[in-house]
Amino acid sequence: MKRLVILISGRGSNMEAIVQACAAEGWPATVAAVVSNRPDAAGLAFAAARGIATAVVDHKAYGSREAFDAELARVVDGFSPDLVVLAGFMRILTPGFTARYARRMLNIHPSLLPAFTGLHTHERALAMGCKVAGVTVHFVTAELDHGAIVMQAVVPVQPGDDAQALAARVLAAEHRIYPQSVRWCVEDALAWDGDAVVHHRGGAPQQLLLD
Ligand code: GRF
Numbered sequence: 066m067k068r069l070v071i072l073i074s075g076r077g078s079n080m081e082a083i084v085q086a087c088a089a090e091g092w093p094a095t096v097a098a099v100v101s102n103r104p105d106a107a108g109l110a111f112a113a114a115r116g117i118a119t120a121v122v123d124h125k126a127y128g129s130r131e132a133f134d135a136e137l138a139r140v141v142d143g144f145s146p147d148l149v150v151l152a153g154f155m156r157i158l159t160p161g162f163t164a165r166y167a168r169r170m171l172n173i174h175p176s177l178l179p180a181f182t183g184l185h186t187h188e189r190a191l192a193m194g195c196k197v198a199g200v201t202v203h204f205v206t207a208e209l210d211h212g213a214i215v216m217q218a219v220v221p222v223q224p225g226d227d228a229q230a231l232a233a234r235v236l237a238a239e240h241r242i243y244p245q246s247v248r249w250c251v252e253d254a255l256a257w258d259g260d261a262v263v264h265h266r267g268g269a270p271q272q273l274l275l276d
Pocket residue numbers: 073074075076077078079080152153154173174175236239
């Protein structure tokens with residue numbers, strides 16, 4: 066059984082989608098813990114109610130990113146993860162932390178990377194007049210919202226969309242591709258091709274086009 070540690074900062078809907086798919090689809094994996102940097106993260110209650118261990122490492126209690134990341138690594142390592150899953154975890158991680166979990170830490174970012182790294186992706190996509198938007202699951206490197214892409218979903222931008230409407234359409238796609246991507250990891254279905262990642266069992270599509 067592969068051990069997953071999921072890091073959240075808030076609502077935790079992607080974490081919920083992963084927990085539910087893991088149980089419903091009988092993945093060879095267990096969610097060992099959900100860790101938040103915010104004590105009030107709503108997702109902690111969902112995890113606790115499911116009997117999943119939870120922990121909080123409050124970034125406000127640490128004087129530097131290095132000190133916070135050192136404690137976060139200590140807590141995460143305490144759950145012996147095979148895979149660390151960032152699910153709406155809103156902290157920039159130090160190169161030391163990302164190196165520690167190289168090729169075993171995933172992130173989801175609500176844009177079609179490499180476009181719109183960072184915050185306010187939907188507002189920026191709308192301001193640019195983008196005709197499609199989407200979401201990316203990728204392995205984490207020291208560079209923010211960068212790293213080998215596991216899966217992307219594309220959704221249309223509809224006339225009259227505001228950021229909230231677009232975010233909701235993208236979020237529905239997130240809840241489809243993040244569990245799928247994590248499942249591939251725990252099933253060892255991904256292979257590295259240089260710095261890229263390919264699905265090597267039957268070449269399952271790493272793209273989802275929604276309309
Ligand atoms: C998602 O849109 C995710 O892509 C972004 O932050 C949001 C988190 O939502 N990084 P949730 O906490 O998973 O509900």
